[in-house]
Amino acid sequence: MSPSLAAEPAGRAHEVVTPEGVPLRLEVAAAGDRVGALLLDLLFILLLTAGLLLPLVALAMVSVVGVDLVLAAAVLAVFLVRTFYFVWFELAWQGQTPGKRRLGIRAVDAQGGPLSAEAILARNLTRELELFLPMIALFAPGAAFPGAPGWLALLSLGWMLAFGFLPLFNRDRLRVGDLVAGTVVIRAPAAVLLEDLSIRARAAHEFTEAQLDVYGVFELQVLEGVLRGAGQPGHDEAVRTVAEKIREKLGVEGAAGDDQAFLEAFYAALRGRLEKRLLFGRRRRSKHDRL
Protein backbone atom coordinates (compact mmCIF):
# COMPACT_ATOMS: atom_id res chain seq x y z
CA MET A 1 0.00 0.00 0.00
CA SER A 2 1.11 3.51 -0.68
CA PRO A 3 3.08 4.78 2.33
CA SER A 4 1.61 8.27 2.08
CA LEU A 5 -1.73 6.83 3.07
CA ALA A 6 -0.38 5.10 6.14
CA ALA A 7 -1.58 6.42 9.46
CA GLU A 8 0.09 9.70 10.39
CA PRO A 9 2.59 9.34 13.20
CA ALA A 10 0.93 10.75 16.32
CA GLY A 11 2.57 13.77 18.00
CA ARG A 12 4.16 13.52 21.41
CA ALA A 13 1.49 12.26 23.75
CA HIS A 14 1.08 13.25 27.36
CA GLU A 15 -1.12 10.83 29.24
CA VAL A 16 -3.27 12.04 32.10
CA VAL A 17 -5.48 9.85 34.24
CA THR A 18 -8.82 11.50 34.91
CA PRO A 19 -10.24 11.44 38.43
CA GLU A 20 -12.57 8.73 37.09
CA GLY A 21 -9.53 6.55 36.43
CA VAL A 22 -9.59 6.59 32.64
CA PRO A 23 -6.28 7.40 30.93
CA LEU A 24 -6.61 10.11 28.28
CA ARG A 25 -3.92 10.80 25.71
CA LEU A 26 -3.39 14.51 25.19
CA GLU A 27 -1.16 15.65 22.40
CA VAL A 28 1.71 17.88 23.58
CA ALA A 29 1.71 21.18 21.70
CA ALA A 30 4.50 21.53 19.16
CA ALA A 31 7.35 23.92 19.95
CA GLY A 32 6.48 25.97 16.86
CA ASP A 33 2.92 26.48 18.04
CA ARG A 34 4.18 27.55 21.45
CA VAL A 35 6.49 30.13 19.92
CA GLY A 36 3.75 31.31 17.57
CA ALA A 37 1.28 31.73 20.42
CA LEU A 38 3.88 33.59 22.48
CA LEU A 39 4.70 35.97 19.64
CA LEU A 40 1.00 36.62 19.07
CA ASP A 41 0.50 37.28 22.78
CA LEU A 42 3.47 39.64 22.88
CA LEU A 43 1.95 41.45 19.91
CA PHE A 44 -1.39 41.67 21.74
CA ILE A 45 0.41 42.95 24.85
CA LEU A 46 2.02 45.62 22.72
CA LEU A 47 -1.29 46.58 21.11
CA LEU A 48 -3.11 46.54 24.44
CA THR A 49 -0.46 48.75 26.02
CA ALA A 50 -0.61 51.13 23.08
CA GLY A 51 -4.40 51.09 23.24
CA LEU A 52 -4.25 52.06 26.91
CA LEU A 53 -1.52 54.66 26.53
CA LEU A 54 -2.84 56.56 23.51
CA PRO A 55 -6.03 57.81 25.21
CA LEU A 56 -3.93 58.76 28.22
CA VAL A 57 -1.53 60.74 26.07
CA ALA A 58 -4.50 62.39 24.37
CA LEU A 59 -5.91 63.31 27.79
CA ALA A 60 -2.61 64.86 28.79
CA MET A 61 -2.43 66.80 25.50
CA VAL A 62 -5.77 68.49 26.01
CA SER A 63 -4.72 68.92 29.64
CA VAL A 64 -7.97 67.69 31.15
CA VAL A 65 -5.94 65.90 33.78
CA GLY A 66 -2.47 66.54 35.11
CA VAL A 67 0.66 65.08 33.56
CA ASP A 68 1.44 63.42 36.87
CA LEU A 69 -1.78 61.42 36.98
CA VAL A 70 -1.44 60.39 33.33
CA LEU A 71 2.13 59.25 33.82
CA ALA A 72 1.15 57.34 36.97
CA ALA A 73 -1.67 55.58 35.13
CA ALA A 74 0.65 54.80 32.23
CA VAL A 75 3.33 53.24 34.43
CA LEU A 76 0.70 51.24 36.28
CA ALA A 77 -0.95 50.11 33.05
CA VAL A 78 2.32 48.95 31.54
CA PHE A 79 3.15 46.97 34.66
CA LEU A 80 -0.29 45.39 35.00
CA VAL A 81 -0.55 44.41 31.36
CA ARG A 82 2.92 42.94 31.27
CA THR A 83 2.58 41.02 34.54
CA PHE A 84 -1.04 39.91 34.45
CA TYR A 85 -1.97 39.58 30.78
CA PHE A 86 -1.25 35.84 30.76
CA VAL A 87 -2.64 35.22 34.24
CA TRP A 88 -5.89 37.03 33.54
CA PHE A 89 -6.65 35.25 30.28
CA GLU A 90 -5.62 31.81 31.47
CA LEU A 91 -7.91 32.25 34.47
CA ALA A 92 -10.82 33.52 32.43
CA TRP A 93 -10.40 31.18 29.44
CA GLN A 94 -9.37 28.00 31.26
CA GLY A 95 -5.73 27.81 30.30
CA GLN A 96 -5.89 29.75 27.07
CA THR A 97 -4.65 33.18 26.06
CA PRO A 98 -5.65 34.92 22.82
CA GLY A 99 -2.46 33.63 21.19
CA LYS A 100 -2.98 30.09 22.46
CA ARG A 101 -6.58 30.13 21.30
CA ARG A 102 -5.57 31.20 17.78
CA LEU A 103 -3.06 28.36 17.62
CA GLY A 104 -5.42 25.84 19.22
CA ILE A 105 -3.32 25.01 22.26
CA ARG A 106 -3.95 25.28 26.00
CA ALA A 107 -2.29 24.78 29.36
CA VAL A 108 -3.57 21.90 31.51
CA ASP A 109 -2.61 20.32 34.80
CA ALA A 110 0.10 17.72 34.16
CA GLN A 111 -1.36 15.27 36.65
CA GLY A 112 -4.88 15.39 35.26
CA GLY A 113 -6.48 17.45 38.03
CA PRO A 114 -8.24 20.76 37.52
CA LEU A 115 -6.03 23.65 36.45
CA SER A 116 -5.83 25.75 39.61
CA ALA A 117 -5.43 29.51 39.89
CA GLU A 118 -2.19 28.96 41.82
CA ALA A 119 -0.74 26.95 38.95
CA ILE A 120 -1.68 29.66 36.48
CA LEU A 121 0.02 32.25 38.68
CA ALA A 122 3.14 30.18 39.14
CA ARG A 123 3.54 29.34 35.48
CA ASN A 124 3.27 32.98 34.44
CA LEU A 125 5.23 34.75 37.17
CA THR A 126 8.35 32.88 36.07
CA ARG A 127 8.18 34.60 32.70
CA GLU A 128 10.16 37.36 34.36
CA LEU A 129 13.11 34.96 34.41
CA GLU A 130 12.51 33.20 31.12
CA LEU A 131 11.32 35.96 28.88
CA PHE A 132 11.74 39.49 30.14
CA LEU A 133 15.16 39.16 31.74
CA PRO A 134 16.77 37.65 28.61
CA MET A 135 14.95 40.21 26.47
CA ILE A 136 16.33 43.08 28.51
CA ALA A 137 19.76 41.47 28.48
CA LEU A 138 19.56 41.10 24.73
CA PHE A 139 18.29 44.54 23.80
CA ALA A 140 19.55 46.71 26.64
CA PRO A 141 22.61 44.96 28.07
CA GLY A 142 23.56 48.03 30.09
CA ALA A 143 20.38 47.83 32.18
CA ALA A 144 20.76 44.15 32.94
CA PHE A 145 24.46 44.06 33.76
CA PRO A 146 25.48 47.44 35.11
CA GLY A 147 29.26 47.62 35.07
CA ALA A 148 29.76 43.97 34.20
CA PRO A 149 32.68 43.14 31.92
CA GLY A 150 31.77 41.95 28.43
CA TRP A 151 32.59 38.30 28.93
CA LEU A 152 30.49 38.12 32.08
CA ALA A 153 27.52 39.78 30.38
CA LEU A 154 27.83 37.29 27.53
CA LEU A 155 28.00 34.40 29.96
CA SER A 156 24.90 35.56 31.83
CA LEU A 157 23.09 36.10 28.57
CA GLY A 158 23.80 32.52 27.50
CA TRP A 159 22.67 31.30 30.89
CA MET A 160 19.41 33.26 30.69
CA LEU A 161 18.74 32.07 27.15
CA ALA A 162 19.19 28.49 28.33
CA PHE A 163 16.02 28.93 30.42
CA GLY A 164 14.14 30.27 27.44
CA PHE A 165 15.12 27.25 25.35
CA LEU A 166 14.44 24.69 28.07
CA PRO A 167 11.29 23.35 26.35
CA LEU A 168 13.38 22.06 23.46
CA PHE A 169 15.31 19.78 25.77
CA ASN A 170 12.52 17.72 27.30
CA ARG A 171 9.87 15.39 26.00
CA ASP A 172 6.81 17.27 27.22
CA ARG A 173 8.10 20.65 25.98
CA LEU A 174 8.02 22.02 29.53
CA ARG A 175 9.31 25.49 30.17
CA VAL A 176 10.45 26.72 33.58
CA GLY A 177 6.94 27.92 34.39
CA ASP A 178 5.47 24.53 33.53
CA LEU A 179 7.93 22.83 35.85
CA VAL A 180 7.26 25.24 38.69
CA ALA A 181 3.49 25.00 38.27
CA GLY A 182 3.16 21.36 37.24
CA THR A 183 1.39 22.13 33.99
CA VAL A 184 1.79 21.03 30.39
CA VAL A 185 0.68 22.77 27.20
CA ILE A 186 -1.33 20.55 24.89
CA ARG A 187 -3.00 20.75 21.53
CA ALA A 188 -6.68 21.46 22.17
CA PRO A 189 -8.41 18.31 20.91
CA ALA A 190 -10.86 18.47 18.03
CA ALA A 191 -12.04 15.50 15.96
CA VAL A 192 -15.07 14.80 13.84
CA LEU A 193 -17.13 11.63 14.02
CA LEU A 194 -17.46 10.24 10.50
CA GLU A 195 -19.90 7.56 9.40
CA ASP A 196 -19.26 3.95 10.36
CA LEU A 197 -17.77 2.35 7.25
CA SER A 198 -18.89 -1.14 8.21
CA ILE A 199 -22.54 -0.24 7.60
CA ARG A 200 -21.92 0.53 3.93
CA ALA A 201 -20.89 -3.03 3.08
CA ARG A 202 -23.32 -4.92 0.86
CA ALA A 203 -23.71 -8.65 0.44
CA ALA A 204 -21.93 -9.02 -2.91
CA HIS A 205 -18.67 -10.24 -1.41
CA GLU A 206 -17.92 -13.21 0.84
CA PHE A 207 -14.57 -14.01 2.40
CA THR A 208 -13.20 -17.18 3.96
CA GLU A 209 -11.53 -17.16 7.38
CA ALA A 210 -8.19 -17.90 5.77
CA GLN A 211 -8.56 -14.85 3.58
CA LEU A 212 -9.42 -12.65 6.54
CA ASP A 213 -6.43 -13.91 8.52
CA VAL A 214 -4.03 -12.33 6.05
CA TYR A 215 -4.17 -8.90 7.73
CA GLY A 216 -4.11 -7.32 11.19
CA VAL A 217 -5.30 -4.14 12.90
CA PHE A 218 -2.66 -1.89 11.37
CA GLU A 219 -3.65 -2.86 7.82
CA LEU A 220 -7.33 -2.51 8.71
CA GLN A 221 -6.84 1.04 9.86
CA VAL A 222 -4.74 1.96 6.86
CA LEU A 223 -7.58 0.63 4.70
CA GLU A 224 -9.96 2.78 6.75
CA GLY A 225 -7.79 5.77 5.92
CA VAL A 226 -7.97 4.96 2.21
CA LEU A 227 -11.74 4.58 2.24
CA ARG A 228 -12.24 7.80 4.20
CA GLY A 229 -10.12 9.68 1.69
CA ALA A 230 -13.04 10.07 -0.74
CA GLY A 231 -12.98 13.43 -2.45
CA GLN A 232 -9.25 13.95 -1.98
CA PRO A 233 -7.02 14.08 -5.05
CA GLY A 234 -5.68 10.66 -5.99
CA HIS A 235 -8.42 8.85 -4.13
CA ASP A 236 -9.64 6.73 -7.11
CA GLU A 237 -6.07 5.85 -7.94
CA ALA A 238 -5.41 4.76 -4.36
CA VAL A 239 -8.59 2.67 -4.21
CA ARG A 240 -7.68 0.88 -7.42
CA THR A 241 -4.11 0.13 -6.31
CA VAL A 242 -5.14 -1.07 -2.89
CA ALA A 243 -7.97 -3.22 -4.26
CA GLU A 244 -5.59 -4.86 -6.74
CA LYS A 245 -3.05 -5.53 -4.05
CA ILE A 246 -5.59 -7.10 -1.72
CA ARG A 247 -7.16 -9.23 -4.47
CA GLU A 248 -3.72 -10.50 -5.38
CA LYS A 249 -3.02 -11.39 -1.77
CA LEU A 250 -6.37 -13.12 -1.29
CA GLY A 251 -6.24 -14.80 -4.69
CA VAL A 252 -9.60 -13.59 -5.94
CA GLU A 253 -10.64 -12.17 -9.28
CA GLY A 254 -12.53 -8.93 -9.47
CA ALA A 255 -14.22 -6.74 -12.01
CA ALA A 256 -12.88 -3.25 -12.61
CA GLY A 257 -15.31 -0.61 -11.35
CA ASP A 258 -16.15 -2.88 -8.44
CA ASP A 259 -13.10 -1.70 -6.43
CA GLN A 260 -14.85 0.60 -3.98
CA ALA A 261 -17.58 -1.91 -3.11
CA PHE A 262 -15.02 -4.69 -2.81
CA LEU A 263 -12.88 -2.71 -0.38
CA GLU A 264 -15.87 -1.68 1.73
CA ALA A 265 -17.02 -5.28 1.98
CA PHE A 266 -13.55 -6.46 2.82
CA TYR A 267 -13.16 -3.74 5.43
CA ALA A 268 -16.40 -4.75 7.17
CA ALA A 269 -15.56 -8.44 7.08
CA LEU A 270 -12.00 -7.92 8.32
CA ARG A 271 -13.12 -5.61 11.10
CA GLY A 272 -15.78 -8.09 12.18
CA ARG A 273 -13.22 -10.88 12.30
CA LEU A 274 -10.59 -8.84 14.19
CA GLU A 275 -13.08 -7.41 16.64
CA LYS A 276 -14.41 -10.86 17.42
CA ARG A 277 -10.88 -11.97 18.22
CA LEU A 278 -10.47 -8.79 20.31
CA LEU A 279 -13.41 -9.85 22.46
CA PHE A 280 -11.47 -12.99 23.26
CA GLY A 281 -8.52 -10.89 24.29
CA ARG A 282 -6.40 -11.39 21.19
CA ARG A 283 -5.34 -8.24 19.40
CA ARG A 284 -3.57 -8.93 16.14
CA ARG A 285 -1.57 -5.76 15.67
CA SER A 286 -0.46 -6.28 12.09
CA LYS A 287 -0.05 -8.95 9.47
CA HIS A 288 3.33 -9.79 11.04
CA ASP A 289 1.75 -10.81 14.34
CA ARG A 290 1.17 -14.49 14.88
CA LEU A 291 -2.41 -15.67 14.65
Add this chain to the structure above:
Amino acid sequence: MTVVLKSAAFRAEREGSWRELERILATAQRRGIRSLLPQELSRLPVLYRAALSSLSVARATSLDKNLLEYLESLSSRAYLAVYAAHRHPLEALAEFFLRRFPRAVRAHWPHLALAFSLLLAGLWTGFALTRADPDRFYAFVNPFLSQGRGPASTTESLREVLYAQEDAAKMLKSFAMFLFSNNARVGITAFALGFVGAVPSALLLFGTGLMMGAFGALYASRGLSVEFWAWVLPHGVTELSAVALCGAAGMALGQALLFPGREERRAGLSRRGREAAVVVLGAVALFFLAGLVEGIFRQLVHAVPVRYAVAGVSSLLLGAYLFGAGRAGGRT
Protein backbone atom coordinates in the same frame (compact mmCIF):
# COMPACT_ATOMS: atom_id res chain seq x y z
CA MET B 1 -26.33 -10.85 4.20
CA THR B 2 -25.63 -7.70 6.07
CA VAL B 3 -24.15 -8.26 9.48
CA VAL B 4 -24.16 -5.36 11.89
CA LEU B 5 -20.92 -5.49 13.83
CA LYS B 6 -21.11 -5.37 17.62
CA SER B 7 -19.01 -2.20 17.59
CA ALA B 8 -21.35 -0.61 15.03
CA ALA B 9 -24.37 -1.48 17.15
CA PHE B 10 -22.59 -0.06 20.18
CA ARG B 11 -21.98 3.15 18.32
CA ALA B 12 -25.56 3.41 17.08
CA GLU B 13 -26.77 3.00 20.64
CA ARG B 14 -24.51 5.65 22.20
CA GLU B 15 -24.08 8.16 19.41
CA GLY B 16 -26.98 10.33 20.55
CA SER B 17 -25.39 11.11 23.91
CA TRP B 18 -22.03 11.89 22.26
CA ARG B 19 -23.66 14.34 19.90
CA GLU B 20 -25.47 16.01 22.78
CA LEU B 21 -22.18 16.38 24.67
CA GLU B 22 -20.55 17.77 21.54
CA ARG B 23 -23.27 20.40 21.23
CA ILE B 24 -22.94 21.48 24.85
CA LEU B 25 -19.15 21.66 24.58
CA ALA B 26 -19.36 23.73 21.42
CA THR B 27 -21.63 26.23 23.17
CA ALA B 28 -19.38 26.33 26.22
CA GLN B 29 -16.33 26.90 24.06
CA ARG B 30 -17.92 29.62 21.96
CA ARG B 31 -19.75 31.58 24.62
CA GLY B 32 -18.18 30.43 27.88
CA ILE B 33 -19.36 27.85 30.35
CA ARG B 34 -21.52 30.44 32.10
CA SER B 35 -23.79 30.72 29.08
CA LEU B 36 -25.02 27.14 29.48
CA LEU B 37 -28.63 26.61 30.56
CA PRO B 38 -29.17 24.94 33.95
CA GLN B 39 -30.32 21.68 32.38
CA GLU B 40 -27.31 21.66 30.03
CA LEU B 41 -25.02 22.29 32.96
CA SER B 42 -26.49 19.40 34.91
CA ARG B 43 -26.20 17.12 31.87
CA LEU B 44 -22.52 17.95 31.32
CA PRO B 45 -20.93 15.73 34.02
CA VAL B 46 -23.34 12.90 33.25
CA LEU B 47 -22.54 13.00 29.55
CA TYR B 48 -18.83 13.37 30.30
CA ARG B 49 -18.81 10.16 32.34
CA ALA B 50 -20.87 8.41 29.67
CA ALA B 51 -18.30 9.46 27.05
CA LEU B 52 -15.45 8.20 29.24
CA SER B 53 -17.17 4.87 29.66
CA SER B 54 -17.82 4.71 25.91
CA LEU B 55 -14.14 5.37 25.33
CA SER B 56 -13.15 2.53 27.64
CA VAL B 57 -15.56 0.15 25.90
CA ALA B 58 -14.47 1.28 22.44
CA ARG B 59 -10.80 0.80 23.29
CA ALA B 60 -11.54 -2.78 24.22
CA THR B 61 -13.95 -3.69 21.41
CA SER B 62 -13.75 -1.38 18.42
CA LEU B 63 -11.14 -1.12 15.69
CA ASP B 64 -12.73 1.87 13.99
CA LYS B 65 -9.87 4.34 14.16
CA ASN B 66 -11.98 7.39 13.48
CA LEU B 67 -14.38 6.40 16.26
CA LEU B 68 -11.54 5.90 18.73
CA GLU B 69 -9.96 9.23 17.87
CA TYR B 70 -13.30 10.97 18.10
CA LEU B 71 -14.09 9.53 21.52
CA GLU B 72 -10.60 10.29 22.76
CA SER B 73 -10.93 13.89 21.67
CA LEU B 74 -14.52 14.24 22.89
CA SER B 75 -13.57 12.89 26.32
CA SER B 76 -10.54 15.18 26.49
CA ARG B 77 -12.60 18.22 25.59
CA ALA B 78 -15.29 17.32 28.10
CA TYR B 79 -12.65 16.58 30.72
CA LEU B 80 -11.07 20.01 30.18
CA ALA B 81 -14.47 21.66 30.41
CA VAL B 82 -15.53 19.77 33.55
CA TYR B 83 -12.24 20.09 35.42
CA ALA B 84 -11.16 23.59 34.42
CA ALA B 85 -10.99 26.60 36.75
CA HIS B 86 -14.34 28.29 36.33
CA ARG B 87 -14.07 31.19 38.72
CA HIS B 88 -14.18 34.72 37.60
CA PRO B 89 -10.84 36.42 38.29
CA LEU B 90 -12.45 39.16 40.40
CA GLU B 91 -14.36 36.64 42.49
CA ALA B 92 -11.16 34.71 43.10
CA LEU B 93 -9.41 37.92 44.13
CA ALA B 94 -11.52 38.46 47.26
CA GLU B 95 -11.03 34.89 48.43
CA PHE B 96 -7.34 35.34 47.72
CA PHE B 97 -6.75 38.29 50.02
CA LEU B 98 -9.12 37.14 52.76
CA ARG B 99 -7.80 33.61 53.11
CA ARG B 100 -5.45 32.24 50.52
CA PHE B 101 -2.58 34.71 50.83
CA PRO B 102 -2.26 34.96 54.64
CA ARG B 103 -2.48 31.18 54.90
CA ALA B 104 0.25 30.70 52.31
CA VAL B 105 2.45 33.19 54.16
CA ARG B 106 2.01 31.29 57.41
CA ALA B 107 2.83 28.04 55.63
CA HIS B 108 6.16 29.59 54.61
CA TRP B 109 7.20 30.70 58.08
CA PRO B 110 10.61 28.94 58.09
CA HIS B 111 11.53 30.49 54.75
CA LEU B 112 10.21 33.83 55.88
CA ALA B 113 12.27 33.68 59.08
CA LEU B 114 15.34 32.89 56.99
CA ALA B 115 14.55 35.73 54.59
CA PHE B 116 14.24 38.25 57.42
CA SER B 117 17.45 36.93 58.98
CA LEU B 118 19.26 37.44 55.68
CA LEU B 119 17.90 40.99 55.43
CA LEU B 120 18.95 41.77 58.99
CA ALA B 121 22.35 40.13 58.53
CA GLY B 122 22.88 42.27 55.44
CA LEU B 123 21.72 45.34 57.29
CA TRP B 124 24.06 44.73 60.19
CA THR B 125 27.04 43.89 57.93
CA GLY B 126 26.47 46.93 55.74
CA PHE B 127 26.11 49.17 58.75
CA ALA B 128 29.18 47.87 60.57
CA LEU B 129 31.42 47.85 57.50
CA THR B 130 30.41 51.33 56.37
CA ARG B 131 30.84 52.68 59.89
CA ALA B 132 34.38 51.32 59.90
CA ASP B 133 35.25 52.71 56.48
CA PRO B 134 32.82 55.22 54.88
CA ASP B 135 34.21 54.59 51.40
CA ARG B 136 32.67 51.13 51.42
CA PHE B 137 29.35 52.90 50.87
CA TYR B 138 30.14 52.97 47.17
CA ALA B 139 30.59 49.19 47.09
CA PHE B 140 27.18 48.49 48.61
CA VAL B 141 24.91 51.05 47.01
CA ASN B 142 23.87 51.15 43.38
CA PRO B 143 24.73 54.69 42.15
CA PHE B 144 21.32 54.89 40.48
CA LEU B 145 19.59 54.54 43.85
CA SER B 146 21.91 56.76 45.88
CA GLN B 147 20.85 59.83 43.84
CA GLY B 148 24.31 61.31 44.25
CA ARG B 149 24.33 60.77 48.00
CA GLY B 150 27.53 59.42 49.52
CA PRO B 151 30.24 60.02 52.09
CA ALA B 152 31.30 63.05 50.06
CA SER B 153 27.91 64.78 50.33
CA THR B 154 27.37 67.55 52.82
CA THR B 155 25.17 66.95 55.83
CA GLU B 156 22.78 69.60 54.52
CA SER B 157 22.24 67.88 51.20
CA LEU B 158 21.76 64.56 52.97
CA ARG B 159 19.10 66.09 55.18
CA GLU B 160 17.39 67.70 52.22
CA VAL B 161 16.70 64.33 50.58
CA LEU B 162 14.75 63.22 53.65
CA TYR B 163 12.17 65.93 53.02
CA ALA B 164 10.28 66.58 49.81
CA GLN B 165 11.98 68.36 46.98
CA GLU B 166 9.94 71.14 45.40
CA ASP B 167 10.16 70.00 41.80
CA ALA B 168 9.45 66.36 42.63
CA ALA B 169 6.39 67.31 44.66
CA LYS B 170 4.34 67.79 41.52
CA MET B 171 5.01 64.27 40.27
CA LEU B 172 4.02 62.29 43.36
CA LYS B 173 1.59 59.84 41.78
CA SER B 174 3.81 58.84 38.89
CA PHE B 175 6.78 58.57 41.25
CA ALA B 176 4.76 56.20 43.45
CA MET B 177 3.76 54.02 40.50
CA PHE B 178 7.29 53.97 39.17
CA LEU B 179 8.56 52.77 42.55
CA PHE B 180 5.83 50.16 42.71
CA SER B 181 6.39 48.66 39.28
CA ASN B 182 10.14 48.62 39.74
CA ASN B 183 10.00 46.99 43.17
CA ALA B 184 7.37 44.48 42.15
CA ARG B 185 9.43 43.41 39.17
CA VAL B 186 12.48 42.91 41.32
CA GLY B 187 10.31 40.90 43.74
CA ILE B 188 8.91 38.66 41.02
CA THR B 189 12.43 38.13 39.70
CA ALA B 190 13.57 37.14 43.19
CA PHE B 191 10.88 34.46 43.17
CA ALA B 192 11.69 33.24 39.65
CA LEU B 193 15.38 33.10 40.48
CA GLY B 194 14.50 30.47 43.07
CA PHE B 195 14.41 28.09 40.13
CA VAL B 196 18.14 28.63 39.74
CA GLY B 197 18.66 27.18 43.19
CA ALA B 198 17.62 29.86 45.69
CA VAL B 199 21.13 31.32 46.01
CA PRO B 200 20.36 34.38 43.85
CA SER B 201 17.19 34.99 45.90
CA ALA B 202 19.21 34.83 49.10
CA LEU B 203 21.87 37.15 47.63
CA LEU B 204 19.19 39.63 46.63
CA LEU B 205 17.90 39.72 50.21
CA PHE B 206 21.36 40.08 51.67
CA GLY B 207 22.23 42.77 49.11
CA THR B 208 19.11 44.77 49.96
CA GLY B 209 20.12 44.61 53.61
CA LEU B 210 23.68 45.70 52.81
CA MET B 211 22.42 48.77 50.98
CA MET B 212 20.08 49.76 53.79
CA GLY B 213 22.88 49.27 56.30
CA ALA B 214 25.27 51.42 54.27
CA PHE B 215 22.71 54.22 54.09
CA GLY B 216 22.04 53.88 57.79
CA ALA B 217 25.73 54.18 58.58
CA LEU B 218 26.10 57.21 56.31
CA TYR B 219 23.29 59.06 58.06
CA ALA B 220 24.40 57.87 61.49
CA SER B 221 27.85 59.39 60.86
CA ARG B 222 26.13 62.79 60.48
CA GLY B 223 23.91 62.35 63.54
CA LEU B 224 20.79 62.00 61.37
CA SER B 225 19.84 58.44 62.41
CA VAL B 226 16.45 59.27 63.88
CA GLU B 227 15.38 61.30 60.87
CA PHE B 228 16.73 58.75 58.43
CA TRP B 229 14.77 55.83 59.88
CA ALA B 230 11.69 58.03 60.05
CA TRP B 231 12.18 58.48 56.31
CA VAL B 232 12.68 54.75 55.59
CA LEU B 233 10.32 52.93 57.91
CA PRO B 234 6.83 54.18 56.94
CA HIS B 235 7.07 52.44 53.59
CA GLY B 236 10.03 50.23 54.54
CA VAL B 237 7.96 48.07 56.87
CA THR B 238 5.65 47.08 54.04
CA GLU B 239 8.25 47.08 51.31
CA LEU B 240 10.86 45.06 53.17
CA SER B 241 8.16 42.57 54.21
CA ALA B 242 7.22 42.20 50.55
CA VAL B 243 10.88 41.76 49.59
CA ALA B 244 11.24 39.12 52.31
CA LEU B 245 8.08 37.37 51.09
CA CYS B 246 9.35 37.21 47.50
CA GLY B 247 12.75 36.02 48.69
CA ALA B 248 11.10 33.40 50.89
CA ALA B 249 9.04 32.22 47.90
CA GLY B 250 12.20 31.96 45.83
CA MET B 251 13.96 30.00 48.55
CA ALA B 252 11.00 27.63 48.89
CA LEU B 253 11.33 26.98 45.17
CA GLY B 254 15.05 26.43 45.51
CA GLN B 255 14.51 24.06 48.40
CA ALA B 256 12.11 21.97 46.34
CA LEU B 257 14.70 21.81 43.59
CA LEU B 258 17.79 21.09 45.68
CA PHE B 259 16.39 19.20 48.67
CA PRO B 260 13.24 17.43 47.52
CA GLY B 261 13.15 15.16 50.55
CA ARG B 262 10.96 12.14 50.10
CA GLU B 263 8.87 13.71 47.41
CA GLU B 264 9.54 13.19 43.74
CA ARG B 265 11.45 16.27 42.62
CA ARG B 266 9.04 17.40 39.92
CA ALA B 267 5.97 16.86 42.09
CA GLY B 268 7.55 18.75 44.96
CA LEU B 269 8.58 21.59 42.71
CA SER B 270 5.09 22.12 41.36
CA ARG B 271 3.50 21.80 44.82
CA ARG B 272 5.85 24.39 46.30
CA GLY B 273 5.83 26.53 43.19
CA ARG B 274 2.08 26.98 43.38
CA GLU B 275 2.14 27.89 47.07
CA ALA B 276 5.04 30.28 46.52
CA ALA B 277 3.26 31.99 43.62
CA VAL B 278 0.41 32.84 45.99
CA VAL B 279 2.88 34.52 48.31
CA VAL B 280 4.41 36.48 45.43
CA LEU B 281 1.06 37.79 44.19
CA GLY B 282 0.29 39.02 47.71
CA ALA B 283 3.70 40.61 47.91
CA VAL B 284 3.00 42.52 44.68
CA ALA B 285 -0.05 44.02 46.39
CA LEU B 286 2.11 44.99 49.37
CA PHE B 287 4.59 46.63 47.00
CA PHE B 288 1.71 48.67 45.66
CA LEU B 289 0.85 49.94 49.14
CA ALA B 290 4.49 50.62 49.91
CA GLY B 291 4.84 52.55 46.65
CA LEU B 292 1.90 54.77 47.61
CA VAL B 293 3.34 55.47 51.05
CA GLU B 294 6.81 56.10 49.67
CA GLY B 295 5.77 58.17 46.70
CA ILE B 296 2.99 60.22 48.23
CA PHE B 297 2.78 60.10 52.02
CA ARG B 298 6.49 60.48 52.60
CA GLN B 299 6.70 63.51 50.36
CA LEU B 300 3.79 65.23 52.04
CA VAL B 301 4.29 64.46 55.72
CA HIS B 302 7.54 65.65 57.24
CA ALA B 303 6.91 65.43 60.98
CA VAL B 304 9.21 62.78 62.39
CA PRO B 305 6.80 61.52 65.10
CA VAL B 306 4.01 61.09 62.54
CA ARG B 307 6.35 59.16 60.30
CA TYR B 308 7.23 56.82 63.17
CA ALA B 309 3.57 56.47 64.10
CA VAL B 310 2.71 55.43 60.56
CA ALA B 311 5.54 52.90 60.57
CA GLY B 312 4.32 51.46 63.85
CA VAL B 313 0.70 51.26 62.85
CA SER B 314 1.46 49.71 59.48
CA SER B 315 3.67 47.03 61.02
CA LEU B 316 0.93 46.20 63.53
CA LEU B 317 -1.72 46.02 60.82
CA LEU B 318 0.47 43.96 58.54
CA GLY B 319 1.35 41.56 61.35
CA ALA B 320 -2.27 41.19 62.39
CA TYR B 321 -3.33 40.58 58.80
CA LEU B 322 -0.65 38.05 57.90
CA PHE B 323 -0.89 36.11 61.14
CA GLY B 324 -4.57 36.43 61.85
CA ALA B 325 -6.56 36.55 58.61
CA GLY B 326 -8.27 33.46 57.28
CA ARG B 327 -7.74 31.29 60.34
CA ALA B 328 -11.41 30.53 60.80
CA GLY B 329 -13.42 28.30 58.52
CA GLY B 330 -12.22 25.42 56.37
CA ARG B 331 -8.71 24.28 55.61
CA THR B 332 -6.72 25.57 52.66
